[in-house]
Amino acid sequence: MNGPGGPQEPIGGGPDDSRWENGGWDGGGTPPHGVPLPRVPLPRGAADDGPPIPVMPPAAPPALDHSTLRSLLGAWALSACAADENTAVEEHLGRCVACADEARRLRDAVRLLRNEDQLDLDPTLRHRVLAGCLGRRPARVPVPSWAVAYDAEAARLDALLADLGPDDWRQEVVLRWHQGRQVADVASVIGHLTAVDGLVAAALDLEEPLGPGPDVSREPRARTETYWKRFGELPPGRVRETWRDQGRSLVRTVAFAGNSAGGLEVDYGGPVLALEDAFLDRAFECWIHADDIAEAVGYPYEAPAPRHLHGMIDLAARLLPTAIAGRRRAGLATSPGGLTAAGEPGRSLYLEVEGDGGGEWYIPLDSPAAKGCKEHSVAHVALDGVEFCQLAAGHRTPEELAAGIEGDAGAVHDVLSAAASMSRL
């Protein structure tokens, strides 16, 4: 590189320009698909331009020569010069036709820097576009219906991450779960999702995102800490990419596996979920943590589409009886348990979830093996779907919940406490 304002400063000659110079449409001047894109004129050495340049009046501060002023035009057009340089450039433009022409063109080009990609799209558009496409030509390798919620939630979170600037990535995100709380930056939250999604990857024989080693646990919290320890220094872009790439291979793998993926189980280091339910669980976690991140950076974030929300609520409702039984064994239950034979109808709580993704569930109270039913309901809880999910995520305590409650108070307490206890980091 020459010194400042050196007359031979080769504008098109730096090493970085080689990709541009050798770009697809460099040779024939015909860009792909007929877009008439004239080749960037190879700029000349600035001092070769036109007639001899009049000597600057000695009074003009700061005294910059023509080629220096010319080299400032890009920064000037971007309003990225110092004030005195700005003044010097503008004075010069009144006297130098060549520079004035270029300055006008560069100024006009600044608005073209605006990238359409930075728009926030209506989150429902993705589903409408995909559904429209599949209506025109059915997929030969469809995404299983139980994996669609995960695919959609990961896409939503990824779109949020795409909007984050360097300062946003450093924001403190508050993670809350049942009787726990932790502050982490955005990249650490994504690392947590990557680490736990890795359990599903393991069930599908995909690569372990934490890498090899005897200390790689199956327990979500331990996995998260391992990720933080091993990859805490990764730049945000890489963290995002690792998470997203793994999520995409999960979806792609189950799409190709089709029905043969049924029957697989995902081991959470103790609790085990069927693969289908694990995908719903991961979709749920993805939404909850995306919401945590959005809150930290002050972006709006909506609830999942109703059909996806419904699947998540249904999973929580199906897991409730086991959680209730666990609390009962631990001596935490307040309502007296009864004995019910497996498969027989037993005491139940009628859970009515309102809103688009809602529905009705009868939660058996005495045993996970019992059948919930209307006839044996002893209590009724009515609440909004998002509110229920916030409870299951540990973001609300049963006491804070906005819910309509009737019937056996002990049964209600047990069910709501069990729902809250299902959350973890």
Next chain:
Amino acid sequence: MATPAPPRWDRAMQQRLARGEEAALGELYDRFGPLVYGLALRILDDEDAADRVTREVFGHIWENPDAYDPRDGNMRSWIATLTQRQSVSRLRAFEAERVRSGGQRAGEPFEARVREANTAARADFIRDSMPASIRAALNLAYIQRRDYRQAALELGLSEVEARRRMRLGLQMLATAMQHPGANGGAR
């Protein structure tokens, strides 16, 4: 700004679409949905119309995966061209409808919008294919509002080099505006 996809990605995507992989369709939308919708909105200035163009463009790609030939260039510029074409044809249909129902022919202002549509599609191609180092210098000034001295410092460059990159980047973009026979555009 989006990271340019490597040609290998384009080829693999095209093959996956041809195989009828729904997961690939989702990935395609995630990568290019904002481009298609944003370009259509810029041209049509109407959210419903942009929404519709987005569905049409992806529908067309999904239904005709072989229409894209990776040897002709990158997928992104192919999709930008499809979008621009679809949007301009919608714009012309709106205009024809308006004139039929008794409106004044808009003439020059209308043609200016069509020219603007072509410029927007070309500008996207240029942004996408410009060297990352030049894009980084432009972004620091345009998005992060750094002056060229701060940008030089952040990028580890001389001030001369930072100025050079800003000027070169804008020169590249300016070529999107100067073109003969603007109206036909990317047909």
